[in-house]
Amino acid sequence: MKAMNYRGPFRIRIDEKPMPEILHPRDAIVQVTRACICGSDLHLYHGMVPDTRIGSTFGHEFIGIVRELGSEVTNLKVGDKVLVPFNIACGQCVFCLQGLYANCHEANTMATAGGGIFGYSHLAGGYDGGQAEYIRVPYADVGPTVIPEDMDEEDALLLTDVLPTGYQAAEMGGIQKGDTVVVFGAGPVGIMAARCAWLFGAERVIVIDHLEYRLDFVKNYANCEVYNFKSLEDPVLFIKHITNWLGADVCIDAVGSDACGNAMQTITGKKLLLQAGAATALHWAINSVKKGGIVSIVGVYGPTDNLVPIGNVLNKGITIRANQTSVKRLLPKLMKHVQDGILSPKDIITHRFALEDLPDAYRIFSSKLDECIKPVIVL
Amino acid sequence: MNLVSKNLNTLEGWGIDANPENDPTYPMRDRDNNVTGTRPTQQIARVEVLQSIERPHYTAVFGETIPPSGLSGQLRRYAFQHSESRYRHWLPLLLADRIQEYEEIINDVKKGKIPNFYAETGGKAMWRYDKPALIKKVACVAIGAFIISCAFKRLLK
Known part of the structure; x- marks a missing residue:
């Protein structure tokens, strides 16, 4: 089968790889029909994540058709069209039983902090990802969900990660009616977080980024205020200024380790890899939030250390909430929101590529070329 | 450029998921469940799979992709002798990633495949x-x- 093959930072190609096999009675083999490139795939593509082995296949956002089932999978049948949450979760460990599917303790032999994720390096379990014609899906009786017939398959595709992650970012913000919410990052997750903030009753939603085309998009898509930090001398001071000098009730870091905007963070985090990526957005979030406010982190950082003003977290009495998204927990609610027409995630898709064009797709997404927001691989 | 005021009721779905209890830790962890959890059936390893020393055993499932090999593999084996809280775990892994890049270029050339x-x-x-x-x-x-x-x-x- 054809699959994406990582060859080193900024280098990928499409190669023939062996077909995946059933290795566990709860596995399924899924033929991929659509896959996304996620913003967090770019951390791998940029070589920032330790134990990203050469030869890996990335891709944790995908949908497809069930082609083979292990003996213990009884809730699916061959031929089902399924969306597959990016978390690999057993459904029976102490964490899964508490709804913390992203923190499953039975899916990642190589690390304990993170759970298992498709195509996200050996740091996340060493599984191949969905940017391929076929994929092995462990615990197929837990994660994969049959796509309703009345649901657009590209809406279903974005329910595997982007929409639930944006939603959980807003949810973890504990947004109350009347709150002012600042979202750092106008990438796909930031766009969804801004849109979802309204569902919790926010009175004001502000998005900060440096790419004008993305700010224009989120302004229209999520009906929010937008500001380009390149035109602001100091984004933190600006947010204080526009929030009656108190700061925002909730700040959401939807950027993670690939942030721009602070030379020291960029050099130490992205160029020299002396910290786990550039924590510029998190730094700004901590300093922009109101005393007693909440900082919600869904931007992805590496496993080592980051420079953030932890003293200000203490002195301001900030609550920090963060997690990978437990997609399965949120799916029933979000599928209903999509089916009811309240949310339309597929509207953020700007580019569609064939699998063979994946090296160019990564380059376009990584370098923010051609006003790319969300690229999809059509198989 | 920006909207200064807006009629919030005209925003589709505004406030439908407002949850006063979500302040700030609900509902990420369901403490009502006095759960202990059980282990799924164990996958059998067919290749070398490096295991975090913070775990007593392999997880029930795991990926078998790209087992460690060569100099980069030796570095990875060294890294996995140390816990995830130590630089001697992560820095060798980063170094192994860079070394494997060149190992694989050599492998490609050996197979007659010029990158x-x-x-x-x-x-x-x-x-x-x-x-x-x-x-x-x-x-x-x-x-x-x-x-x-x-x-x-x-x-x-």
Whole structure:
């Protein structure tokens, strides 16, 4: 089968790889029909994540058709069209039983902090990802969900990660009616977080980024205020200024380790890899939030250390909430929101590529070329 | 540029998921469940799978992709002798990633497959959408190669 093959930072190609096999009675083999490139795939593509082995296949956002089932999978049948949450979760460990599917303790032999994720390096379990014609899906009786017939398959595709992650970012913000919410990052997750903030009753939603085309998009898509930090001398001071000098009730870091905007963070985090990526957005979030406010982190950082003003977290009495998204927990609610027409995630898709064009797709997404927001691989 | 005021009731779905209890830790962890959890059936390893020493055993499922090999594999085995809270776990892994990049270029060449760096780095997309950056990059590589070749020539003399 054809699959994406990582060859080193900024280098990928499409190669023939062996077909995946059933290795566990709860596995399924899924033929991929659509896959996304996620913003967090770019951390791998940029070589920032330790134990990203050469030869890996990335891709944790995908949908497809069930082609083979292990003996213990009884809730699916061959031929089902399924969306597959990016978390690999057993459904029976102490964490899964508490709804913390992203923190499953039975899916990642190589690390304990993170759970298992498709195509996200050996740091996340060493599984191949969905940017391929076929994929092995462990615990197929837990994660994969049959796509309703009345649901657009590209809406279903974005329910595997982007929409639930944006939603959980807003949810973890504990947004109350009347709150002012600042979202750092106008990438796909930031766009969804801004849109979802309204569902919790926010009175004001502000998005900060440096790419004008993305700010224009989120302004229209999520009906929010937008500001380009390149035109602001100091984004933190600006947010204080526009929030009656108190700061925002909730700040959401939807950027993670690939942030721009602070030379020291960029050099130490992205160029020299002396910290786990550039924590510029998190730094700004901590300093922009109101005393007693909440900082919600869904931007992805590496496993080592980051420079953030932890003293200000203490002195301001900030609550920090963060997690990978437990997609399965949120799916029933979000599928209903999509089916009811309240949310339309597929509207953020700007580019569609064939699998063979994946090296160019990564380059376009990584370098923010051609006003790319969300690229999809059509198989 | 921005909306200063708006009628919030006209925003579709505004407030439908408002939850006063979500302040700030509900509902991420369901403490009502006095749960202990159980273990799924164990997958059998067919290749070498490195295991975090913070775990007593393999997880019930795991990926079998790209077992450690070569010098990079030795570094990875060393790294996995240390816990995830230590630099001697993560820094060798980062180094192993960079070393494996070159190991795999050699493997490609041995198999008669010369890496097409232009295609692999998305050169076609850069040519189409960002020619100046591509030209700058090619110029930098050419100058670097020229300097290195001059240095070698001088050394050989």
